[in-house]
Each structure stands twice: as C-alpha cells, then as structure tokens.
Amino acid sequence: MNEQSTQLRFRAADTLVSAIEERIRNGDLRAGDPLPPEREIVRDHGVSRTVVREALRILASKALITARPGFRPVVARLGYDAALDAVGSVAAQLLEQPDGVRNLFDMRVRIEASLARDAAKSATSEQIEEMEAALEANRAAIPDTKLFYETDVAFHSVLHTVPGNPMLPALHRAFTAWLAPNWIKMPRLPKRNEINYEAHKAIFDAILRRDPDKAETALRDHLDFAWNQVSDIIEGARH
C-alpha cells in the first residue's frame, strides 16, 4: 500500500487536481455538489491526505470549488463573477505597484469610453429607458451621499449591459470593488454629487442624441474629474 515513489517532476497534487477537474468538467460532479470527503478521495486515488488537501487548495485558487473553513468544499458555479473574485487577491498586488491605481483606472476609462460610444450608436429604447430611470434615481439621491454613491454605480452599470457581453457587468463590479478602498476616502458632499449628476446627465443626453463622440468625451470628462479628486489622496497614502 505504501506508494512512496516520490519526486518525479510533477506533484501528486497536480495530477489529482486534473482528475477532479475532469470529473467537474464531464458533469460527474455538478455545480453546488459537495466534494467527497477527503478520506474518500484518499481511498479512491491512493494518495495521502496531505496531497488531497493541497489539491483542494489549488482547486479553490482556480475558482473551481469554494472552500469555507470547516465546511465541505462545494463545486463552484463557474461564472465571470466568481472568476474575477478569484483573481481579486492578485489584483490587489497590482494596485500596490507604482501607479497601480492610475493604470487600472485608465483601463476602466478605456472600457467605459467604448461603452459610451456603443450606447450612443446602438442602445435600444428599452436600454435607454433603463438609463433614464437610473439617472432619475441618481438625481433623487443627491442629498443622500451614501445612496448617491450606490445610484452612481448603478448608472454606470447600466452602460455595461448594453453590448450584451456578460463579462462587462462582472468586470464593472470587479473594478468597483477593487477601486472602492480609494474611492470611499473621497470627500462626498451634496455639492459634489450635484456636479457628478450633471455629468451623468451630459453622458445620457449625448447618448440620447446618438452622438458617440460627445458621449465619449462627456464620460471621459466625468471620470477625469473623479480621478482628480482621488489622485491627491492616493499620493498622500503612498507609504
């Protein structure tokens, strides 16, 4: 029984990972199912529990399973949100690099500028109505700083639904989460909210007028304004 034939050039855990990965992929283990107990995997695959635990850790880091301490790991419903969650810790490293926040924000601006153009060119009337509703909610929330932030995010999030690419909303949520720690430090006053609402309105109006150039510049102005507000804070926070 003792198969201590150690140290080829692969880790036993890696081959176990592939085996379980396969069972997930071919439907033997379905999303939401709990994985077999560690000892059962030990028996079935003839490896030690050490190896099994390592394999489970790797699967978790690949977002194939979710493993809360103390509970049975369950097969994750792999989607864009879960995937971006899984890379969150890596993204956090990036944000600590010189200009990390700036560079990531630049990526966001690029994506969203593209979305503004798209919306101006091809948003359906339903989508425009959705945007209008979000804009109105945003206006109503001007006095309530906390609510304003939420409706602000919601307005931008509508833009991300226009092209029908499910990666976009997921990416927006990820960007929002990653950048939030810097954003919440930004002083939020009703006066500022007013300015931001007007910016949202300008973007919406350009989309309504089907003017892609105007929509893009309005959006860029809006985000540049927000950037200027936080960039000072980030400078100061640099350790």
Next chain:
Amino acid sequence: MNEQSTQLRFRAADTLVSAIEERIRNGDLRAGDPLPPEREIVRDHGVSRTVVREALRILASKALITARPGFRPVVARLGYDAALDAVGSVAAQLLEQPDGVRNLFDMRVRIEASLARDAAKSATSEQIEEMEAALEANRAAIPDTKLFYETDVAFHSVLHTVPGNPMLPALHRAFTAWLAPNWIKMPRLPKRNEINYEAHKAIFDAILRRDPDKAETALRDHLDFAWNQVSDIIEGARH
C-alpha cells in the same frame, strides 16, 4: 509545544500567508530571494509542516512566490505579466463557457479600438516610426506564414505601448496567449496574410492621417475579419 487548538473560523495557513505577505511587503524578503526552508518556517511560527505547505500553495496562487516542484520557492518579482500568468488558469475556465471566446475577444476589440483612437490622436513621431517599422517587417513576412503571425502580433503590440500604461502590453500578451489555441487552428495562407497586411496598413495610414474614427473602424474591420475566420472553427470544436 502541542498547540492543537484547532478550528476557530480561519485557517492557520491563512494567518501564515499574511505573515509572509507582510515580510515580502516590508522588504524583509526581497524579489528573487528564496524563502526559508519549510522546517525553519515551522520552527519560527510554531505551526506544522502541513500548514506551511498549504500557505506556500496559497502564496503561489497569489503570484507572490513561484514554486517549481522540488525547488525552493522564491519571492516573485510581482509585475503585470506575472499577475496575468497567475490568473491564466481561471481565464481558461472562462473560455470554456458558452461564448467565452467571443466575449473575451470582444473585450480585446474594445481595448484595441480605444488604442487605435489614442494612437491617431496622440502618438509621438517615435511611436509612429516604430509602427512603420513593425508594418514593414509584417509586409516582408507575407510569404512566411509562421513569421507573419509573429510580426502580426508585434504590430498590434506596438499599439499597446502608445499610452504608456504598462498594463496594456501585459494584457495584450495575455490575450494573445489565451486566444492562441483557437487562433493557430485558423488556416494561414499567403493570400490571407496579404489581406491582413493591407488591414494593418489601413490602420497605420489612418493613424498617420490623425483620423481617430477611421483608425477605429479600420481596426474593428480587421479584427472582425479575423473573428469570422475562427468563429466557424470554434463552433465545430464545441464539445
């Protein structure tokens, strides 16, 4: 010595991860340095080797260390490339989802369209010269299909250097790597190369003429053409 005070609500490995993360962040362990041997970490932190190994695995999945089987783990030089490498396995999952490749490709098109606009608006003369050189190399490689692919990638890669955001080249490399498995199946003939070269030239000319709209549409046409070539293949390959 036996501190078998198990099972709070967090794992011992996670706190160990934080401890080592801290030592990396504050410069105690610098990029390229090997980590202390597992047994030394065991002594210093009063945990078992099981926990140490789990922690190392987690650090590796966070791209903070690189751990080849059989060798001492070394502190990774954290950069955008390493980070995107680390998320590669997650990205692979995404590509297997329905329309995964299409959606990822759409993201790429958005980014690159934005780059074409940027280049038309604000590329320096040095950058334009670089693009011209890349274009010429691309033209010269038309008869050599393999070389053409390389110069094709190189031409696009120049676009990614224009805004000076180091995330962009890294992302381009990542996209190229992730999409490569589908791309290499595309039939590559000198005739096709000719068409693609002309498309590159059209993009470059638009940039030269400082016409952002034209640059964007030229680039979109180019990528749409490429997409049409591979989309059939992907349909067939769907398991």
Next chain:
DNA sequence: AAACCGTTTTTGTCATACCAAAACTGAAGG
C-alpha cells in the same frame, strides 16, 4: 413540522518518518 440532543463524520492540525532530488562541501585536477 420544528426544536432539541446525542452520536458519528469530517475537517483542521500536529508529529514523525522516509525517499529522492537539490544544495552544499571539499578534495582532486587543470
């Protein structure tokens, strides 16, 4: 059907042991 309680699993962790490959050491040779 819901709440309670005792029993059985199961996870998280520790300790120890062994093999084979890597890292280190020092002598021999250029």
Next chain:
DNA sequence: CCTTCAGTTTTGGTATGACAAAAACGGTTT
C-alpha cells in the same frame, strides 16, 4: 585561482497515524 566531481547534508514531496472541535446526521420530543 578556478573548475570538476564525488560525498555529505539539507530540503521538498509524500505517507501514516492521531486527536480536538466543529459539522452533519438521526432520532426523539414538543
């Protein structure tokens, strides 16, 4: 003085066995 190579020590990869605490299970009572 540097290189080469064999011998020794260290270290990573894995297996086994053990145990506490929490979770899952099952049956009983309300």
